[in-house]
Amino acid sequence: MAKLLLVEDEPVSCRVLAKILSRQGYLVATAATVEALNTAVDFNPDAVITDWLLKDTRTGLEIAESVRKRNPRAGVVFISGLPAESLQGKVGHLANCRLLEKPFHHDELLSTLQMLHEQQ
Amino acid sequence: MPAKHETLQSLRNELESVRSRLEEAEAVIAAIRSDEVDALVVNTRTGEQVFTLRTAELPYRLFIERMREGAITVSDDGTIAYANDCFARMMRLPLSQVMGAPVNRFIRPEDQSAFQALVQIDRNGQGRSEFLLQAADGAAVPVYIASSRFSVDEVQGTCIVVTDLTELRAAQEALRRSERLASVGTLATGIAHEVNNPLNSILLTARYALELKDEPDGGPPVMEESLRTVISEAQRCGRIVKALLQFARHEKTGKWPADLNDAIRRGVDLARTYLPDCKAQFDCTLQDGLPPVEYNPTEMDQVLVNLLQNSVQAGQGHVHVSIRTGRHGDWVSLTVEDNGPGIPPEHLGRIFDPFYSTRFESGGTGLGLSVVHGIITDHGGTISVESRVGQGTAFQIHLPVSVKGESTHGQVAAG
Numbered sequence: 361m362a363k364l365l366l367v368e369d370e371p372v373s374c375r376v377l378a379k380i381l382s383r384q385g386y387l388v389a390t391a392a393t394v395e396a397l398n399t400a401v402d403f404n405p406d407a408v409i410t411d412w413l414l415k416d417t418r419t420g421l422e423i424a425e426s427v428r429k430r431n432p433r434a435g436v437v438f439i440s441g442l443p444a445e446s447l448q449g450k451v452g453h454l455a456n457c458r459l460l461e462k463p464f465h466h467d468e469l470l471s472t473l474q475m476l477h478e479q480q
Numbered sequence: 481m482p483a484k485h486e487t488l489q490s491l492r493n494e495l496e497s498v499r500s501r502l503e504e505a506e507a508v509i510a511a512i513r514s515d516e517v518d519a520l521v522v523n524t525r526t527g528e529q530v531f532t533l534r535t536a537e538l539p540y541r542l543f544i545e546r547m548r549e550g551a552i553t554v555s556d557d558g559t560i561a562y563a564n565d566c567f568a569r570m571m572r573l574p575l576s577q578v579m580g581a582p583v584n585r586f587i588r589p590e591d592q593s594a595f596q597a598l599v600q601i602d603r604n605g606q607g608r609s610e611f612l613l614q615a616a617d618g619a620a621v622p623v624y625i626a627s628s629r630f631s632v633d634e635v636q637g638t639c640i641v642v643t644d645l646t647e648l649r650a651a652q653e654a655l656r657r658s659e660r661l662a663s664v665g666t667l668a669t670g671i672a673h674e675v676n677n678p679l680n681s682i683l684l685t686a687r688y689a690l691e692l693k694d695e696p697d698g699g700p701p702v703m704e705e706s707l708r709t710v711i712s713e714a715q716r717c718g719r720i721v722k723a724l725l726q727f728a729r730h731e732k733t734g735k736w737p738a739d740l741n742d743a744i745r746r747g748v749d750l751a752r753t754y755l756p757d758c759k760a761q762f763d764c765t766l767q768d769g770l771p772p773v774e775y776n777p778t779e780m781d782q783v784l785v786n787l788l789q790n791s792v793q794a795g796q797g798h799v800h801v802s803i804r805t806g807r808h809g810d811w812v813s814l815t816v817e818d819n820g821p822g823i824p825p826e827h828l829g830r831i832f833d834p835f836y837s838t839r840f841e842s843g844g845t846g847l848g849l850s851v852v853h854g855i856i857t858d859h860g861g862t863i864s865v866e867s868r869v870g871q872g873t874a875f876q877i878h879l880p881v882s883v884k885g886e887s888t889h890g891q892v893a894a895g
Contacts, residue, residue: 372681372709376688413673441676462680466687 362477365405366390367423368439369414377409380466386473400427405434407476409469412440412447421450424457435476437469456480506576513545513565550623550642553630554583554599561637570623570644573616586613588620594884599627599638609883610645622649674720678713685709735859737772737882740812741805746777747784748803751792760792765804773812773879779855786848787816787875794873795820810881817874823867831865 364381368374369392381388391399392414400408400423408427410420424436436457440447444459451457456479458472511517515538520531544551550567552560560583568575571586587595591612598607607627612620624643630636689706692698748762784803791801795818804815823831832853852875856863860880867873 370677370681372713373677373684376681376684376709380684380688439680441673441680443672462676463683464680466684 361385361387362407363387363403363405365400365403365408365427367392367408367410367420369411384470397423397426401430404430407435407437407473409437409439412438412442424454433480435473435480437472437476439464515542550644552640552642553637554640555635555637558582558584567642570621570642571613571615588612588614598625599640622646675717678716681713682710735774735776737774737884740770740773740775740814740879741766743775743777743780744784744803744805744814747781748788750781751785751788760795760799760801762788763800763802765802767806770805770807770812771881774882774884775859775879783852783855786852790848791816791818791820791873794818808878811878812881814877815874817872819872822869822871822873824869828865828867
């Protein structure tokens, strides 16, 4: 069973996304902000879905980097309410990663995860 | 009949002679002004007298006549005894119609007393102020006035240098417009981010409820919970849009001189109404007898409510807020100080930026303090903040003492 780390400080989105992903058979760990850095190491996920702008002024990039320290092949999906083109330059250099603009359909997220899994 | 005809003819001749002498006099004055004449020969009872114009005073006269600022001398009965050409052009009248005219002709009725205050009430002093004059065609001319009193040979009056601020004002307005336009891009990204987050929650929740409607673990309870989520997230979108409109509706509003303490008392009462469940304590220490400041009451209420709301939300209700007023020279100050958690230094520089908030999840929109900043700046005032983490935050506002209000006050006191 694939392990997913979900980092999202919007409580409603976080709750619903976790339910949706669990129903699809993923093992999901959720975290908001700083604790995500520790969870990332302990849980060792196959992929991480992370909000770009986190409340404690960290960005999803830091989360992705800490996940990849343990598992360099982990897939990364950045989700953000900001326009994708404003983030492209900041994550363009990362392999095996995707950007999803909010609001997104959960089918989009599932197919993105599938695509990352196939590339691994 | 012939007698009457002759009288008429002699009057005509006399008029003609007066006209030609007047023209001659005007030509002489023009020649003196343009520096074409060095001396005047005048017939007096004791014979011809020569007046030399090229005296040591020539440089002064040239300076006043040629300078690109208006200059007038106003005698104490309000007559313009002297004006230079630049001032006449500013008022869009021939120089001959400016000299000898009452100075009030160029001052709007509602500004007359303020003008008097500036040039006469303080008879020994020197006045400096921005002012709005009225040109002959009715156009308002923003000017900067510097006046000083004089007293020569029992004649008293005021010398005034008048600087036309029309071009400066237009340049400032253009700069403000371009700054506003530049911030639209930042603002649009901010709006997108703030609205897309609740929209995402709505979309995901609704789809999830739909998917589960016929499942054993779905049905009415999941549906009800989802609908409640959708409603509250939609309301959040509504709040963001409302706050944005309030921010965008930044139109010029009416201001008039009044006691700032009145606005403080009203604002504190309003805040108590807006924040009914909070356990915050508001303490007012308002200095009596403050000089009036010009403000828009509704906007000043909003300043108070936003600042108090900020303190209350940062302190999560249990906070002590001290509200103080005072006078510092030409400024009236307002301090709003709390003993809340304080603002970390890395946030301090950005708290007045639109859409900057650390409390989105608790209903903050990131516009409250930027609205406060906008209102205070529009009132010609300043706002600054000092904060220590763990100790509290103090906002300090300074508003200029009203010139209009001061003059009314002064006249009442003098009368």
